[in-house]
Amino acid sequence: MFLTPLLVSLAVLALVAHALYQALSSPLNRIPGPLYSRFTSLVLKWHEFRAHRTRYVHQLHLRYGPAVRIAPSEVAFASAGAVREIYCSGGSGFDKTEFYDLFRVYGRRTMFTTLDKDQHARRKRIIADRYANSNIVRPKPLAGIAERAAKFAQRCTESVGGCLDIYVCLHAYAFDCVTHHLFHPHGTDSLLQGGKDEAIMREVTFDDSLQNRLFKHHYPTAHRFLHKLLYPFAKPRETPLADHFVLDSCDADDSAPFTLLDRLREPAHGLDPLDIAAECLDHMAAGIDTTGDALCFLMWELSQPRSMRYQRELQRELRRARRAAGPGSPAPAADGTPYLEAVVLEGLRCFPAIPMSLPRYVPPGGRTIDGYRLPAGTIVSCQPYSAHRIDTDVFPNPDAFNPERWLDPQGDADRKRLFFAFANGGRGCVGKHLALAEMKLLLQAVYSMFTTLPEATMTEADMEMSDQLISSRPAGQRCLLRFVPLHESELLDQE
Numbered sequence: 250m251f252l253t254p255l256l257v258s259l260a261v262l263a264l265v266a267h268a269l270y271q272a273l274s275s276p277l278n279r280i281p282g283p284l285y286s287r288f289t290s291l292v293l294k295w296h297e298f299r300a301h302r303t304r305y306v307h308q309l310h311l312r313y314g315p316a317v318r319i320a321p322s323e324v325a326f327a328s329a330g331a332v333r334e335i336y337c338s339g340g341s342g343f344d345k346t347e348f349y350d351l352f353r354v355y356g357r358r359t360m361f362t363t364l365d366k367d368q369h370a371r372r373k374r375i376i377a378d379r380y381a382n383s384n385i386v387r388p389k390p391l392a393g394i395a396e397r398a399a400k401f402a403q404r405c406t407e408s409v410g411g412c413l414d415i416y417v418c419l420h421a422y423a424f425d426c427v428t429h430h431l432f433h434p435h436g437t438d439s440l441l442q443g444g445k446d447e448a449i450m451r452e453v454t455f456d457d458s459l460q461n462r463l464f465k466h467h468y469p470t471a472h473r474f475l476h477k478l479l480y481p482f483a484k485p486r487e488t489p490l491a492d493h494f495v496l497d498s499c500d501a502d503d504s505a506p507f508t509l510l511d512r513l514r515e516p517a518h519g520l521d522p523l524d525i526a527a528e529c530l531d532h533m534a535a536g537i538d539t540t541g542d543a544l545c546f547l548m549w550e551l552s553q554p555r556s557m558r559y560q561r562e563l564q565r566e567l568r569r570a571r572r573a574a575g576p577g578s579p580a581p582a583a584d585g586t587p588y589l590e591a592v593v594l595e596g597l598r599c600f601p602a603i604p605m606s607l608p609r610y611v612p613p614g615g616r617t618i619d620g621y622r623l624p625a626g627t628i629v630s631c632q633p634y635s636a637h638r639i640d641t642d643v644f645p646n647p648d649a650f651n652p653e654r655w656l657d658p659q660g661d662a663d664r665k666r667l668f669f670a671f672a673n674g675g676r677g678c679v680g681k682h683l684a685l686a687e688m689k690l691l692l693q694a695v696y697s698m699f700t701t702l703p704e705a706t707m708t709e710a711d712m713e714m715s716d717q718l719i720s721s722r723p724a725g726q727r728c729l730l731r732f733v734p735l736h737e738s739e740l741l742d743q744e
């Protein structure tokens with residue numbers, strides 16, 4: 250009888266000895282990092298569950314350098330060389346990990362969630378053309394964005410004397426822009442019409458499924474059995490309005506030639522209706538929070554007293570560009586405005602909408618990164634937040650928002666090498682040119698007409714970064730700004 254406890258104790262001892270042996274003999278032990286990272290990933294998970302992963306990993310980089318072991322088989326890097334190796338070697342870098350399974354839609358794999366490189370390349374060949382800059386700057390797609398930027402400016406005008414929640418309005422703007430690019434003429438108008446369109450945007454934007462989805466990722470078996478018990482504390486992602494909207498929009502057979510839907514429906518690609526809808530829903534979700542949050546953090550920063558001189562300089566450039574374009578002409582083209590370009594780059598450097606680690610597996614045979622030999626199967630990643638801050642020769646005073654650093658021709662190549670907001674290589678952001686056009690046209694519409702100031706009830710805590718699965722949003726999920734028409738604020742300036 251007493252043999253059973255003895256056997257259990259021996260089994261436990263054997264397990265502990267095995268874990269210790271593995272931890273002490275791991276080839277990753279040469280990589281700097283906290284001692285506990287050799288034995289457990291629990292500390293990392295704790296920070297993930299508390300929506301703090303990005304800052305936790307960054308603190309480790311500040312303490313241990315550009316290569317840091319963050320879990321027994323996971324290493325984070327922050328150098329340009331690591332970015333090149335992990336995300337660009339062989340064209341599209343190392344394979345994605347199963348983390349991306351969390352983003353599957355309608356049970357299908359999309360371009361974003363495909364783990365296999367060849368499958369990804371096949372899907373990308375179909376899609377890339379719709380997001381090429383040459384397609385974005387064609388008159389119809391661009392006019393669609395400019396029209397939505399004008400609607401945003403109308404909301405600003407209506408708010409004069411009070412304030413506007415730009416967190417909500419910028420997500421509405423990003424939603425309307427991306428659905429225009431996906432489905433025109435069946436895009437949304439959540440900015441001015443509200444109603445059902447606004448309800449869809451809110452459903453996606455205010456999603457609160459981080460803990461549930463992390464639990465599913467880290468403990469899939471337990472999640473299968475416990476998901477009903479979890480529900481009251483940690484809700485799963487549920488977006489029925491968005492799901493139906495996309496399925497309905499994909500039924501329409503009159504989509505404009507510049508849209509993604511038009512491209513995906515070409516019979517030569519052999520995609521079934523659910524594949525098409527899944528791809529569109531994925532891009533819709535990818536286009537709302539990213540552009541919405543990036544613009545929100547950026548406009549908040551521009552509205553701070555410490556950044557007022559940058560806001561003034563931006564206004565001056567945009568007013569000059571508008572005058573040069575002539576009275577009554579539409580918004581001037583987004584190029585030819587270097588200060589605006591610098592403001593956007595610096596916004597994305599300081600507040601990359603996806604600031605977190607983009608995990609990949611070291612391929613068979615292992616690889617050497619930053620001088621460290623890593624066995625196949627190790628999870629490696631870079632996070633934009635740290636790549637943009639760790640090298641203080643390239644980005645001096647890295648936590649300060651200073652668009653003018655991008656105007657200095659010296660060091661330009663190094664800055665661009667470390668700029669990782671849209672990732673890099675074959676799996677970098679396909680929506681980059683769309684996002685940049687949306688950001689520039691919106692800033693142009695706002696800052697050629699208004700000065701923005703923070704509303705008195707806003708706090709720094711409202712604007713703290715709160716990590717989601719991969720993106721990060723302001724913790725308070727509100728951002729109240731006051732819009733002062735430019736002529737008035739200029740008069741104030743002269744007082």
Ligand code: HEM
Nearest residue numbers: 360361535536539540543602603607671672676678680684
């Ligand atoms: C400021 C705005 C944006 C930022 C900062 C951003 C950033 C990123 C990043 C970092 C990735 C790589 C993610 C990874 O490897 O895990 C990515 C991928 C992607 N983004 Fe964006 N994005 C933005 C806007 C958009 C927009 C507007 C769209 C589409 C309408 C879009 C669609 C996608 C898609 C489909 C992928 C997957 C690409 C692939 O796997 O080949 N993004 N984005």
